[in-house]
Amino acid sequence: MSALEVAGASKIFNQGTTKQVDALIDVNLTVNPGEFVSLIGPSGCGKSTLLRLIANLLEPTSGSVSVNNKTAAQARLDQDYGMAFQQAGLFDWRTVSKNIELPLELKGWDKAKREARAKEMLELVKLPEFADLYPWQLSGGMQQRIAIARALAAHPPLLLMDEPFGALDEMTREYMQGELLRICGETSTTVVFVTHSIPEAVYLSNRVVVMSPRPGRITEVIDVDLGSKRNEDTRAADGFFKSITAVREALRGTHADHAAANAIRGVEDR
Amino acid sequence: MLARRIAYRSAMFVVAITSVVVLWELYKILGPQDGGKFFGVSILPRANDTAMPHFSTMLSRYGRPEVRGSDKKIWVVVLSGAMFSLRLSLVGFFLGTTIGVGLAVLMSRYRIVQRGLLPYLVMSQTVPLIALAPLVVSWGGKLEIGSFIWPRWLSASILGTFLAFFPIAVGTLRGLASAPAAAVELMDSYAASWKQTLFKLRFPAAVPFMVPAFKLGASGAVVGVVVAEISTGLKGGIGRLIIEYAREATGDPAKVFTAVFGAAALGITMSGLVALSDVLLMRNRPKETTT
Numbered sequence: 139m140s141a142l143e144v145a146g147a148s149k150i151f152n153q154g155t156t157k158q159v160d161a162l163i164d165v166n167l168t169v170n171p172g173e174f175v176s177l178i179g180p181s182g183c184g185k186s187t188l189l190r191l192i193a194n195l196l197e198p199t200s201g202s203v204s205v206n207n208k209t210a211a212q213a214r215l216d217q218d219y220g221m222a223f224q225q226a227g228l229f230d231w232r233t234v235s236k237n238i239e240l241p242l243e244l245k246g247w248d249k250a251k252r253e254a255r256a257k258e259m260l261e262l263v264k265l266p267e268f269a270d271l272y273p274w275q276l277s278g279g280m281q282q283r284i285a286i287a288r289a290l291a292a293h294p295p296l297l298l299m300d301e302p303f304g305a306l307d308e309m310t311r312e313y314m315q316g317e318l319l320r321i322c323g324e325t326s327t328t329v330v331f332v333t334h335s336i337p338e339a340v341y342l343s344n345r346v347v348v349m350s351p352r353p354g355r356i357t358e359v360i361d362v363d364l365g366s367k368r369n370e371d372t373r374a375a376d377g378f379f380k381s382i383t384a385v386r387e388a389l390r391g392t393h394a395d396h397a398a399a400n401a402i403r404g405v406e407d408r
Numbered sequence: 409m410l411a412r413r414i415a416y417r418s419a420m421f422v423v424a425i426t427s428v429v430v431l432w433e434l435y436k437i438l439g440p441q442d443g444g445k446f447f448g449v450s451i452l453p454r455a456n457d458t459a460m461p462h463f464s465t466m467l468s469r470y471g472r473p474e475v476r477g478s479d480k481k482i483w484v485v486v487l488s489g490a491m492f493s494l495r496l497s498l499v500g501f502f503l504g505t506t507i508g509v510g511l512a513v514l515m516s517r518y519r520i521v522q523r524g525l526l527p528y529l530v531m532s533q534t535v536p537l538i539a540l541a542p543l544v545v546s547w548g549g550k551l552e553i554g555s556f557i558w559p560r561w562l563s564a565s566i567l568g569t570f571l572a573f574f575p576i577a578v579g580t581l582r583g584l585a586s587a588p589a590a591a592v593e594l595m596d597s598y599a600a601s602w603k604q605t606l607f608k609l610r611f612p613a614a615v616p617f618m619v620p621a622f623k624l625g626a627s628g629a630v631v632g633v634v635v636a637e638i639s640t641g642l643k644g645g646i647g648r649l650i651i652e653y654a655r656e657a658t659g660d661p662a663k664v665f666t667a668v669f670g671a672a673a674l675g676i677t678m679s680g681l682v683a684l685s686d687v688l689l690m691r692n693r694p695k696e697t698t699t
Contacts, residue, residue, distance in 0.1 A: 193597055214599050221597045227590045230693055231612045240608070244598045274694035 139207060141296055141328040142169040142192060147201035149187050149354075160353030161187040164201070167347065167356065169328060171295070174319075176331045176339035176346045178385065184354025185332045186300055192330060193221055193298050205296060217245060219296040220289030224304045226281035228273035228288070235260070235269040238288045245292060259287040262321055279310040283317065290325060297322065297329045304334065312373075315341055319368055336389070340364075340381045341373065348388040358388040410687065429463050436460055461662040466669070469662040482663070486649060486670040493633055493645040494674055496561055500568020501629040501678065507569065508576030508625065509618075513606070515577075516584040533574050537632060541567055541639040560642055567636035571628035579621020583614025616693070619686045626678040634671055646671045 149162040162184040169175050177185040190196040191203050194210035205213035213219060220241070228237045238256040247255075260266045263283040273281055282302055289297055303311045315338060322329055333339050339346045340362055348358040362381045364372055372378055436455050444452030453459060470483040511529070515522035544566050548558040587610050595605045637647030646667060653664040 195593055195596055214597065217598060219597075221594065223590050223594070225588075225590055227588070227594055229591070229609070229612065231615070241598050243608070244595075244600050244604055272692055272694075 141171045147198040163353040176343040179349030182351040183349040220294045222302045224301040226285040465662045466665040489646040490670040497629045499565040503569040504572025508573040511577045512580035564636035568629035568632035571632035572625040575624035583617030587613040
């Protein structure tokens with residue numbers, strides 16, 4: 139059983155008009171339970187579009203997406219996945235704890251159960267003493283950890299992340315990567331992770347999916363063999379650099395043909 | 409923190425009032441008694457006691473009877489007039505809020521309603537209130553639903569509503585649309601219903617826009633009611649007092665000011681009520697968004 143299956147999915151915006159954009163063409167991707175998969179590629183390669191197809195925030199023009207052997211639409215209704223974005227997107231008017239409770243409220247959980255789960259999640263992201271503060275009183279890294287806690291509050295089997303650490307400084311970013319691996323390991327969550335950063339993709343992933351633009355498609359899938367226990371030493375390991383080089387070469391191949399077209403037309407990359 | 413802010417604001421209020429009084433009295437000393445004329449056109453107002461009574465005269469006028477020989481002191485009359493108008497304004501404001509917020513929700517829900525309705529709302533505000541007042545009175549007079557008979561004062565409240573609903577509708581609409589796209593997407597990813605998104609995201613996000621809109625709406629309701637009292641000749645309110653006392657301006661110049669201050673106090677009370685809600689609603693928000 140796969141955690142996620144994308145079969146022959148295409149997404150074409152403004153089909154049949156002069157503004158037609160082939161965001162994704164014939165994408166096939168299978169993700170196994172517990173796997174960490176990164177999507178990487180230049181702007182406009184459709185990686186965010188692919189994430190939104192999986193999340194059922196967009197419908198594919200053709201092909202199919204299934205999560206947990208359900209249609210993407212059903213998986214969304216059942217809250218089979220949690221989502222985190224580049225901006226933490228916490229609600230200013232809710233305390234940290236109430237922010238984490240939001241998805242549970244929407245699911246109709248009772249108050250006591252919600253509060254217990256929020257407490258549990260705060261301990262998971264190691265911020266238990268911040269429950270009653272408001273998001274704007276926290277640093278960017280802390281806010282992002284709260285956003286991850288919110289995404290995982292309902293214990294979804296799948297976590298979708300769209301450049302969640304893109305707005306953080308390098309040190310916080312590396313710390314957050316370690317935390318994310320620990321949290322996903324403890325909760326055995328499957329992750330699909332969109333990023334611009336090659337080291338980030340390699341450090342986090344079991345597999346790195348390299349994409350290229352115009353039309354958006356998967357050009358290469360690179361296995362990262364760094365074992366399941368990764369720590370700060372991993373960043374200095376030979377295998378780490380080898381994988382980085384492999385991803386970089388794969389990206390270079392995609393980039394050269396399309397760089398010029400990219401510069402001129404520049405499709406919005408979310 | 410909150411107490412300090414309130415103390416600071418009250419102090420600034422006193423300073424503002426005092427400086428107006430000082431300027432008034434200063435002009436009375438320095439200004440020309442019969443007005444300043446340049447090439448036959450009067451530019452500077454007259455500084456004599458008929459045009460500009462001393463501030464102390466206005467205050468002491470509150471302590472004397474409304475009309476000679478009556479035992480009713482004028483402050484009692486002005487206060488009850490202001491209270492009467494305050495009740496009408498509150499009704500107008502309440503109706504305006506209901507209609508304004510309702511329209512905003514409807515417009516944010518259905519783009520086609522927004523496109524169709526908004527131009528008419530904008531146009532409605534260009535109709536002079538004075539022209540509308542007799543119409544509302546005559547329509548209201550014809551209205552009979554069961555045992556409900558349209559009271560005369562309701563026409564004045566409706567005109568208050570007419571001025572109040574517009575800023576509230578526009579402000580709330582902007583506020584509802586101000587929820588960040590990422591937050592809306594987040595709610596979608598939770599498969600939240602439209603209603604859940606409205607109450608858990610859009611309304612809270614709209615509060616910083618709604619509070620200033622309510623302030624405008626509150627003062628609009630007061631203006632609408634006072635103007636309606638004057639133009640429909642409704643008795644009992646502060647608007648009627650202003651008109652009556654203005655007729656005696658030559659014989660008793662301080663009298664009209666007692667009613668004018670009453671109307672000002674009424675407006676301040678209304679916006680004070682809204683300001684209070686502002687302090688309560690925005691107390692846990694980041695400082696940048698408080699206005």
